[in-house]
Amino acid sequence: MASVIFDLDGTLVDSLPDIHAAVNRMLATEGQYEMDRETVQSFVGNGLPKLVERVMAARRIAPVEFERLHAGILADYETRSAEFSVVYPGVRAALEWLQADGMRLGVCTNKPKGPAVHLLTEMGLADLFEVVVGGDSTREKKPHPLPLTTAIEALGEGAVLYVGDSEIDAAAAAAVPVEFALFTKGYRKVPVAEIPHLVSFDYFQKLPDIVRKALS
Ligand SMILES: O=C(O)COP(=O)(O)O
Numbered sequence: 001m002a003s004v005i006f007d008l009d010g011t012l013v014d015s016l017p018d019i020h021a022a023v024n025r026m027l028a029t030e031g032q033y034e035m036d037r038e039t040v041q042s043f044v045g046n047g048l049p050k051l052v053e054r055v056m057a058a059r060r061i062a063p064v065e066f067e068r069l070h071a072g073i074l075a076d077y078e079t080r081s082a083e084f085s086v087v088y089p090g091v092r093a094a095l096e097w098l099q100a101d102g103m104r105l106g107v108c109t110n111k112p113k114g115p116a117v118h119l120l121t122e123m124g125l126a127d128l129f130e131v132v133v134g135g136d137s138t139r140e141k142k143p144h145p146l147p148l149t150t151a152i153e154a155l156g157e158g159a160v161l162y163v164g165d166s167e168i169d170a171a172a173a174a175a176v177p178v179e180f181a182l183f184t185k186g187y188r189k190v191p192v193a194e195i196p197h198l199v200s201f202d203y204f205q206k207l208p209d210i211v212r213k214a215l216s
């Protein structure tokens, strides 16, 4: 049976508003002024610990504060990852179509598993996925292939397509290797032309057709 595995932030859900808000709540506890959304977006992609490190470096917060700040934002974000986020248009319908067509669906994200599952649940998408691999589910994060191979193993034998929004996702897919579809409306940091991909798309209505062709 074929599987389609999805990245989460910037692919299924426009989750930056809640990441941005969580960063600013963390900064507020340190007496720091707010950070703009574009800057926070540029720090997203390599998981929550890296985001905290990047925010701390930008604000010259001493590295010794890392464990405390990371634990604090994780506890906060765990239950507040879905206050302002929105599912990209057409996602639910595309996923239901794929499932009805016999595909097994999974998520492989660098977001920690707790807030990832909370977000998927609040967005009404959690029931569609047989596996969710988070950034803290394995000892490596994307672009290392381990999270993706872990998701693939959980879904079982068959062709696999990974769908993501960034150069990190493309690198993870290439490292496995599996085919990669690039969603162009997310948080990538480099031009589409510089990201290796089988196919790119900007709207989820196009996905069923893309999957049919890619996995046939
Ligand atoms: O948490 C991040 O930094 C990115 O998450 P993603 O892998 O779902 O895009």
Ligand SMILES: [Mg+2]
Residues within 6 Å of the ligand: 007, 008, 009, 010, 011, 045, 164, 165, 166, 186, 187
């Ligand atoms: Mg992403």
